[in-house]
Amino acid sequence: MSMGGAQDQLTIESPPIDGVSAVHFSPVSSNHLLVSSWDSQVRLYHLADNSLKSVFQHRAAVLGCAFEPGGQYAYSGGLDTWVRRLDLNTEKIRVLGTHTAGVSSVVHSQELNALITGSWDRSVKLWDPRQGNPKSLISSHEQPERVYAMDIVKNTLVVATAGRRVQIYDTRNMAAPAQERVSSLKFGTSSLACMPDGSGFAMGSVEGRVSVEFFEETPEVQARKYAFKCHRQVTPEGDVVYPVNALAFHPIYGTFASGGSDGRVAVWDHFSKKRLRQYPAFPAGVSALAFSAEGTKMAIGASYSWDVPDQRRREELKERGDEMETISIVVRDVGEETKPKTGNA
Amino acid sequence: MAKKKNKLVLRPWCWYCEREFEDEKVLMQHQKAKHYKCRHCPRKLNTAGGLAVHIQQVHKLDPEKIENALPGRDGGEVEIFGMEGIPKNDAEAWKRRKEAEAGVAAGSTSQPQAKRPKVDKKPLSDVELAAQLAAHKALMSGSDVPSVNPTASGTTSTGAPIVYGAPQTYAVPPAPIQPPGPPVAFPNGAPPFPDGRNLNVPLHQSCWTSRVSSIPSWNAASARFSSRLDASSWLPTTSTGGCASSSNQDGWSSISGHTEWPPRFPSGGAAAWWSGPTGPGAPPHLPPGTPGSFPPPAALASGSVNSNDAGAPPNPRASESPRKVPPLIAPILEQENPPIKSGTILIWEEANHLPAEKRAQDLKYAYSDVPLPVEQSDEAAEIVGDAAPATQARGTKRARAEDFL
Numbered sequence: 092m093s094m095g096g097a098q099d100q101l102t103i104e105s106p107p108i109d110g111v112s113a114v115h116f117s118p119v120s121s122n123h124l125l126v127s128s129w130d131s132q133v134r135l136y137h138l139a140d141n142s143l144k145s146v147f148q149h150r151a152a153v154l155g156c157a158f159e160p161g162g163q164y165a166y167s168g169g170l171d172t173w174v175r176r177l178d179l180n181t182e183k184i185r186v187l188g189t190h191t192a193g194v195s196s197v198v199h200s201q202e203l204n205a206l207i208t209g210s211w212d213r214s215v216k217l218w219d220p221r222q223g224n225p226k227s228l229i230s231s232h233e234q235p236e237r238v239y240a241m242d243i244v245k246n247t248l249v250v251a252t253a254g255r256r257v258q259i260y261d262t263r264n265m266a267a268p269a270q271e272r273v274s275s276l277k278f279g280t281s282s283l284a285c286m287p288d289g290s291g292f293a294m295g296s297v298e299g300r301v302s303v304e305f306f307e308e309t310p311e312v313q314a315r316k317y318a319f320k321c322h323r324q325v326t327p328e329g330d331v332v333y334p335v336n337a338l339a340f341h342p343i344y345g346t347f348a349s350g351g352s353d354g355r356v357a358v359w360d361h362f363s364k365k366r367l368r369q370y371p372a373f374p375a376g377v378s379a380l381a382f383s384a385e386g387t388k389m390a391i392g393a394s395y396s397w398d399v400p401d402q403r404r405r406e407e408l409k410e411r412g413d414e415m416e417t418i419s420i421v422v423r424d425v426g427e428e429t430k431p432k433t434g435n436a
Numbered sequence: 437m438a439k440k441k442n443k444l445v446l447r448p449w450c451w452y453c454e455r456e457f458e459d460e461k462v463l464m465q466h467q468k469a470k471h472y473k474c475r476h477c478p479r480k481l482n483t484a485g486g487l488a489v490h491i492q493q494v495h496k497l498d499p500e501k502i503e504n505a506l507p508g509r510d511g512g513e514v515e516i517f518g519m520e521g522i523p524k525n526d527a528e529a530w531k532r533r534k535e536a537e538a539g540v541a542a543g544s545t546s547q548p549q550a551k552r553p554k555v556d557k558k559p560l561s562d563v564e565l566a567a568q569l570a571a572h573k574a575l576m577s578g579s580d581v582p583s584v585n586p587t588a589s590g591t592t593s594t595g596a597p598i599v600y601g602a603p604q605t606y607a608v609p610p611a612p613i614q615p616p617g618p619p620v621a622f623p624n625g626a627p628p629f630p631d632g633r634n635l636n637v638p639l640h641q642s643c644w645t646s647r648v649s650s651i652p653s654w655n656a657a658s659a660r661f662s663s664r665l666d667a668s669s670w671l672p673t674t675s676t677g678g679c680a681s682s683s684n685q686d687g688w689s690s691i692s693g694h695t696e697w698p699p700r701f702p703s704g705g706a707a708a709w710w711s712g713p714t715g716p717g718a719p720p721h722l723p724p725g726t727p728g729s730f731p732p733p734a735a736l737a738s739g740s741v742n743s744n745d746a747g748a749p750p751n752p753r754a755s756e757s758p759r760k761v762p763p764l765i766a767p768i769l770e771q772e773n774p775p776i777k778s779g780t781i782l783i784w785e786e787a788n789h790l791p792a793e794k795r796a797q798d799l800k801y802a803y804s805d806v807p808l809p810v811e812q813s814d815e816a817a818e819i820v821g822d823a824a825p826a827t828q829a830r831g832t833k834r835a836r837a838e839d840f841l
Contacts, residue, residue, distance in 0.1 A: 104529065105524065110795075129795070129801070143524060170801055186808060186809050192765060223809075223811030224808055224811055225811075237793075239790060253769065255769075255771060260564060277774045278773060279789075280772075297783075298773075298784075320802070323780075328783050329780055330779060330781065332780055369641040397791045397792075401781055
């Protein structure tokens with residue numbers, strides 16, 4: 092590995108064999124890491140002994156996964172359009188239902204005790220995970236476009252879709268979105284994460300930019316929204332602009348991390364609008380990020396996201412030393428560097 | 437980035453020194469000679485444990501490190517016997533490394549392969565030839581196969597999972613005697629198309645299981661299979677035997693028609709569909725019979741083989757449905773990227789699709805549709821949810837593997 096022998100960092104020994112689509116820490120133990128991958132598997136790692144605890148085989152690439160708050164079950168969705176509940180203790184799978192196109196995002200609502208999935212079929216579906224198909228489907232909500240990213244905080248569900256749309260739902264009333272917005276970013280939405288205090292969300296685009304927005308619709312609050320450039324690299328031919336693939340908020344400090352196809356992870360303090368930390372580049376682009384529930388660890392999935400369509404460019408990147416075939420999952424201990432600087436807020 | 441054909445054979449290897457061997461017998465000889473040899477007498481033991489006990493009891497010495505082993509692997513804690521006992525992590529890491537070296541798609545070697553359907557290689561009699569020709573003609577005229585695909589939206593009115601019309605294509609008249617499924621479409625011995633046999637999903641089931649739980653058998657199986665994976669046995673016969681009558685210039689599509697591939701093409705998008713695996717800029721229309729241009733068959737098999745899904749395919753017909761890539765979904769709210777500052781290079785320039793959507797178009801990510809398991813009652817729910825046989829089998833096997841390690 093090219094990252095030096097930092098002691099506060101654990102590299103998972105048997106990472107997926109294809110792109111990492113999502114990583115999540117168990118809500119009850121920062122020792123358990125759930126990883127979904129394009130290799131059609133969802134894996135559960137035990138971090139203390141760096142071992143693979145269980146593997147869930149899917150029919151096709153898995154694009155998203157989520158834990159339920161108890162940590163016993165996980166959920167997954169992917170290209171095969173099925174929504175599954177994974178029993179992490181018994182390794183059994185229950186199929187809850189299906190979308191009509193790939194399932195791009197999976198979140199669990201503690202308040203509703205329901206699973207929420209978003210799909211490229213332009214719908215968001217709510218599921219009762221205690222039921223099997225077909226009873227499990229609670230409701231389906233049409234979206235203006237393909238769902239690209241979703242996140243939930245308490246009763247607020249944010250759905251980012253193609254066409255740069257954002258629907259904000261109150262999960263107690265899913266009949267219609269509470270707010271419908273057009274992304275302030277001019278390029279397609281590639282990632283989304285809600286602030287743990289429930290006041291707003293951050294959204295990343297394929298054009299190396301992140302916006303920070305707030306739910307409250309008063310002009311004063313809305314005036315605080317802003318966007319900034321990130322995940323860019325200055326090269327002799329010009330500024331290379333990479334997609335922002337992953338965003339994750341620190342559960343305690345409210346700062347957030349962003350991961351881009353440039354292979355970098357940066358931690359941002361959105362109160363003071365400052366970058367707190369940038370970590371050494373990973374050999375491949377960063378495709379997934381997560382903080383543990385107590386905020387002591389950050390998991391980083393690094394794998395090529397197939398976003399360099401130009402063959403020539405790919406060759407160049409390779410020459411520069413980008414190892415696009417490398418797939419790695421790294422768990423870092425995080426501490427003070429993710430804390431907002433006091434006095435600036 | 438042309439992928440090599442699936443030539444990768446995972447040979448037995450020594451966990452201590454990462455050397456590869458022709459077969460497990462030689463590996464065991466090697467381990468005995470290099471790693472389990474007693475330093476104090478000429479005795480050679482069979483395992484690390486055996487050596488430790490020997491040193492302790494015969495020579496009354498403390499256990500020593502394993503000789504000639506890589507750092508970190510020189511302890512006696514891991515009981516290795518040939519390929520048995522290799523820690524899961526290391527086995528996986530090794531496989532990935534081998535795949536990377538061979539340039540094979542990751543994961544593609546993980547599966548012991550499906551048995552190749554039996555084919556009778558005797559020359560065809562006139563009657564048989566005529567029958568095949570008739571069948572072929574009927575197939576070519578009777579069903580406009582590519583158009584069977586639904587439109588790009590990928591949704592069905594019933595809300596059922598997308599089944600790109602695939603099963604219907606099997607119902608075409610010419611081969612009524614045959615069970616559905618491409619590999620057996622030609623009774624009289626035209627060998628199946630390269631990847632036809634891989635459409636036979638059930639045979640792949642539990643591949644993952646055997647990989648995780650019993651390395652030796654997986655290895656043996658993959659070695660057995662790869663010896664069969666000989667390109668020369670694939671195409672020529674198919675095109676002469678099966679497609680002789682087709683004078684279509686675009687030989688590719690005639691083969692397609694024959695082997696009932698087209699259901700896997702998103703409608704109207706064959707070219708785009710192909711650009712994935714071969715890399716952008718590659719000619720979209722590949723000459724027929726270029727095995728190298730297909731991803732290794734096993735790559736197709738990997739990924740959608742499912743040994744663990746509750747409610748695994750209830751009937752063979754469904755499980756034999758071909759792997760396919762759902763079409764790219766067209767945008768409704770069409771976007772156009774604003775002009776970017778000169779001097780900036782945008783990695784992802786598509787305004788209407790994410791990289792993941794384009795990636796999902798790659799043949800590598802094709803999968804076969806199986807009907808969604810339905811749980812009729814609460815009792816049934818329990819059965820489907822908790823007692824799917826495949827799941828069960830896998831679960832117990834894994835547990836055993838872990839005990840073993």
